[in-house]
Amino acid sequence: AQKITQTQPGMFVQEKEAVTLDCTYDTSDPSYGLFWYKQPSSGEMIFLIYQGSYDQQNATEGRYSLNFQKARKSANLVISASQLGDSAMYFCAMSLRALIFGKGTTLSVSS
Amino acid sequence: GAGVSQTPSNKVTEKGKYVELRCDPISGHTALYWYRQSLGQGPEFLIYFQGTGAADDSGLPNDRFFAVRPEGSVSTLKIQRTERGDSAVYLCASSPGGGRTDTQYFGPGTRLTVL
Numbered sequence: 001a002q003k004i005t006q007t008q009p010g011m012f013v014q015e016k017e018a019v020t021l022d023c024t025y026d027t028s029d030p031s032y033g034l035f036w037y038k039q040p041s042s043g044e045m046i047f048l049i050y051q052g053s054y055d056q057q058n059a060t061e062g063r064y065s066l067n068f069q070k071a072r073k074s075a076n077l078v079i080s081a082s083q084l085g086d087s088a089m090y091f092c093a094m095s096l097r098a099l100i101f102g103k104g105t106t107l108s109v110s111s
Numbered sequence: 112g113a114g115v116s117q118t119p120s121n122k123v124t125e126k127g128k129y130v131e132l133r134c135d136p137i138s139g140h141t142a143l144y145w146y147r148q149s150l151g152q153g154p155e156f157l158i159y160f161q162g163t164g165a166a167d168d169s170g171l172p173n174d175r176f177f178a179v180r181p182e183g184s185v186s187t188l189k190i191q192r193t194e195r196g197d198s199a200v201y202l203c204a205s206s207p208g209g210g211r212t213d214t215q216y217f218g219p220g221t222r223l224t225v226l
Contacts (some may be wrong), residue, residue: 004153033212045154045202045217052212091153095211098144098167099204101153 002027004092006102013082013109020067021077021105023092033095034075036066039104040088048090051075082109113138115218117203123224124193132188132221134203140216142209143186145178146202148220154202160186161209193225 003026013019025034036048051059051066059066067076079086087109093099116135124130136143141162146154156170160180168178175193180186190197200220206213 031211035214037217042219043200043222044219045204047214047216050212050214093153095213095215097209097211098156098159098170099146099154099215100156103151103153 002029002094002096002100004094004100004102006092006105008105009103010106010108013107015084015109015111016081018078018080019082019107021079021090021092021107023075023077023102025073025075025092025094027094027096029096034066034068035093035095035099036064036075036077037091037093038086038088039091045091049077079107082107084109084111115203115205115216117201117218117221119221120219121222121224123226125226126193126195128193130190130193130223132190132201132223134186134188134205134218136184136186136203136205137216140205140207141183142206142213142215143180144204144206144215145186145188146204148200148202150199157188157201159209166209190223193223195225198223198225 005024032053034051038046049061065078089104092102143160145157148154159167163183175191178188202220204215204217206215
């Protein structure tokens with residue numbers, strides 16, 4: 001069965017620290033995409049970063065990087081130098097065409 | 112350029128009524144998706160359009176839900192005989208081609224409340 005698992009309901013980090021949000025996935029399909037989205041309290045879903053199943057290198061986008069370990073079926077999001085504005089819900093998703101989302105992790109950044 | 116837009120932003124209706132939710136995708140995007148997000152959960156897939164046709168409607172919960180995209184751009188999600196359990200945020204997303212590697216861009220959502 002195709003599934004995304006995010007085991008951390010909430011994470012707390014101080015400003016300027018790095019934080020890792022965990023995501024594991026399950027699929028038997030060899031071709032898929034992995035995405036991370038941020039959802040602030042306003043409700044909009046903001047695309048952060050993408051990793052394709054055949055990509056050899058880990059994706060990076062500014063302060064975001066995706067730690068992709070294919071054998072372990074994990075796609076963890078690393079946020080470096082956290083900012084107060086990073087406080088939000090973060091969703092990991094897998095694309096086999098439509099997106100399959102995890103339950104999300106709430107990140108709280110304090111000063 | 113303009114992102115995905117959805118109207119209305121909020122909709123309150125009574126049980127048993129009919130509602131229509133509208134999505135205007137990013138110009139030029141051929142793929143359009145509808146998702147439903149209940150409180151505290153991740154979005155769940157409802158239906159996917161490639162052009163004018165519904166390529167995958169496996170996520171529609173029952174036959175009270177129906178969606179159209181007659182000209183391959185704007186889409187309308189229609190819910191008949193609404194039930195309290197239909198209360199959720201309905202999200203629309205579009206992508207350039209609908210491939211597995213295409214990024215889906217989301218609209219702000221329509222919050223539906225069924226009283």
